[in-house]
Amino acid sequence: MIEMRIESIRISLMSTNQQVVILKELDGERRLPIFIGKPEGDAIVFHLNGVSVPRPLTHDLAANILNKLDARLSHVLINDLRHQHFYASIIVHAGDDEQEIALDARPSDAIALAVRLDCPIFVAEHVLDEAGVEPLGAPETSNKEDLGAFSDFISSLDLSDLDKDK
């Protein structure tokens, strides 16, 4: 398992119903782009931006239910990739004996819960090996000044390249 953090959430210009969450390796440079639905993307962004809502959103409700039932979210794990769909589970510890329970989830729901309940996000090694993206040729190995415009151009390509992969 490799620990990740949320690097950004991007909007796909090609489809208003899709967003891309970019997870970045905590101890490395690889990124994992995951397409998620707009409601789930909003659920993550609202929480990260501290947007306050008068009534609990669906993931607030899920987090409240876990809290009220004395279940503690230990971590979430993106554990599989099949037919271009990522699969995840949320791992909770419950009861006096801290019994471990794993529940199937979509990565978007798992991440929306992880940001609310402040738990780490992991990706299985084989998933990151298969779908992880290395950053394009690091410009710091060359003369930065010479390549400034070129690296700007490469940066501007980054998002579209990711979009085309899936």
Next chain:
Amino acid sequence: MVEVKVDAVRVNLMGSHRVVILKDVESERFLPIWIGQPEAEAITIHLTNTRVARPLTHDLIVNAIRELGATVRYVVVNDLREETFYARIVLRTRDGKDLSIDSRPSDAIAIAVRVGCSIYVDDDIMAQHGQEPEEEAGQESEEDLGAFKDFLGTLDLDDLDKK
């Protein structure tokens, strides 16, 4: 508390909102509640038995409740403030304790249809905001009024939208 059932989820053709129609199980009164598109889909996907490869958010919630040894007793639409409905989900824990949790009506309903529990509406809310269906044409000769009834039927949705 008045027990209701999900009678319909309707699409507003003018926007992304949906209306869920909660009908009194013992009368013709109904309560329309505006809900968001994702929550409407969460309700209809389950009611139409649509298969999904991965659990949706409400499936995850229901699985979590079940795995943690709790059950959903009922959900209730219990408040209306500034044109916004509020609901609660009442859970019974493994130890037999009841817990009441704040929710939007849409989430409460999406959970209720999954676990098959009762849905209630507070008496005062139903009394003040419940609607009676348009005067039934049943007392007249059905045959004479067939075309007119059809026409009324097509107006129904628009009337709701204006509320």
